[in-house]
Amino acid sequence: MEGWIRAMVEAIHSSRTQAVIFLSGGASQALGWLMSVPGASNTILEVVVPYSRISMAQLLGKIPTQFASQQIAEEMALVAYNRALKLSRPGMRVMGVGFTGSLASAHPKHGDHRFYLSTRTYDCVRTSNVTLLKGLRTREEEDKVSSHILLKAIADACKVSATFKSELHDSESPHECEKQFDEDQELQQVIDGQLCMKIYNFSSDMHTVNSERKIILSGSFNPLHDGHLRLLEIASSICDDGLPxxxxxxxxxxxxxxxxxxxxxxxQQFRKAGKTVIISNQPYFYRKAELLPGSAFVIGADTAARLINPKYYGGDYGRMLDILLESKRTGCTFLVGGRKVDGVFKVLEDFDIPEELKDMFISIPEDRFRVDISSTEIRKSRGL
Known part of the structure; x- marks a missing residue:
């Protein structure tokens, strides 16, 4: 490995950026460089090589009309970015990388030898494409050139500076474009379903927690009140191996x-309280479990009652069981705090949890937490 490549990879690994990388049709040497330098686990969350038509179709949810194109590179980067959001450790920046190429092959190509790559971060998507001089290089040499460009794009997205030595000819200069996103646009992308979530890191704990696990209290928080804060604090003391x-x-x-x-x-409520909040586009807990695998969800007894009630699954007990067992397979658990249900204060032990699910539910004792006030009552008291 050349010295400038090693130096660039070391800078990438030191950047506190984690990436999911999707590659098809080239730049394979970049993976070897990234993974052979110590610190790769700081950067690489997952690498997927969707090389066949079926694999690419499953990745993107469609069969592309043209596999090597700017649009496909950007779509790959977006899917990779969403995947990175799900897999990343607390406090880390994330990136999605998409690469698709049509390089020299065993049989001569009628079209150009070209490649497209895209990197997606929280505020920007950058795309580059290069058309190579046909017949100038072997397949291995074209793969090396595309690997150089991909590595440089990853370094740029990590916002690290490093020496770059291009082997492109003047006529092969990359065509580059960049789209910036502000906070409003990013949130609208969550609402529209393009992004699976946005994380606001207001907590100083984000940089001290090593676990990938999250302890999550879901709600509408209209408004956030002391009961919410206390409940998450107590739940975190019971389940102390994750980020609240x-x-x-x-x-x-x-x-x-x-x-x-x-x-x-x-x-803004969470900013003032110094707490981390995730904005997702999933209203149902079984979807939240898919989005945030391995998490411990903190819920009230009223929510637990709905989760195990077949009424909310079209009256189908079997469907309820299947859905909750699938959530269990993601590694999720539920920490249940006492709440009033139909005017009566109840705790987890008051419900008949199916035997297959009992180890998925953990009780928060009443003597450790009981708050009867709700956001709805607070809004009423304020005349809202």
Whole structure:
């Protein structure tokens, strides 16, 4: 490995950026460089090589009309970015990388030898494409050139500076474009389903927690109140191997989606409290479990009652069991705090949990937490 490549990879690994990388049709040497330098686990979350038509179709949810194109590179980077959001450690920046190429092959190509790559971060998507001089290089040499460009793009997205030595000819200069996103645009992408979530890291704990696990209290938080804060604090003391987070869905199963302005207003509560909040687009817990695998979800007894009630699954007990068992397979658990249900204060032990699910539910004792006030009652008292 050349010295300048090693130096660039070391800078990438030191950047506190974690990436999911999707590659098809080239730049394979870049993976070897990234993974052979110590510190690769700081950067690489996952690498997927969707080389066949079926593999690419499953990745993107469609069969592309043209596999090597700027649009496909950007779509790969977006899917990779969403995947990185799910897999990343607390406090780390994330990146999605997409590469698709049509390089020299065993049989001569009628079209150009070209490649496209895209990097997606929270505020920017950058795309480059290069058309190579045909017949100038072997397949291995074209792969090396594309690997150089991909590595440089990853370094740029990590915002690290490093020496870059291009082997491109003047006529092969990359065509580059960049799209910046502000907070409003990013939140709208969550509402529209393009992004699976946005994480606001207001907690100083984000940089001290080594576990990938999250302890999550979901709600609408309209408003956030002391009961929420205390409940998450108690749950975190019971389950002490994760990062405490609040989670709010932009999408409501029974109401219109929240607006960008509403989300930003509620987020300010967490900024003032110094707490981490995740804005997702999933209103149902089994979808939240898919989005945040391995998490411990903190819920009230009223929510637990709904989770195990077949009424909310079309009256189908088997469907309820299947859905919750799938959530269990993601590694999720539920920490249940006491709440009033139909005017009566109840705890987890008051419910008949199916035998297959009992180890998925953990009780928060009443003597450790009991708050009867709700956000609804607070809004009523304020005349809202």
């Amino acid at each position: 987070c609040f989670e709010m869905s932009a999408i409501n199963a029974d109401k219109p989606p929240l607006t960008v302005a509403e989300i930003k207003s509620r987020v």
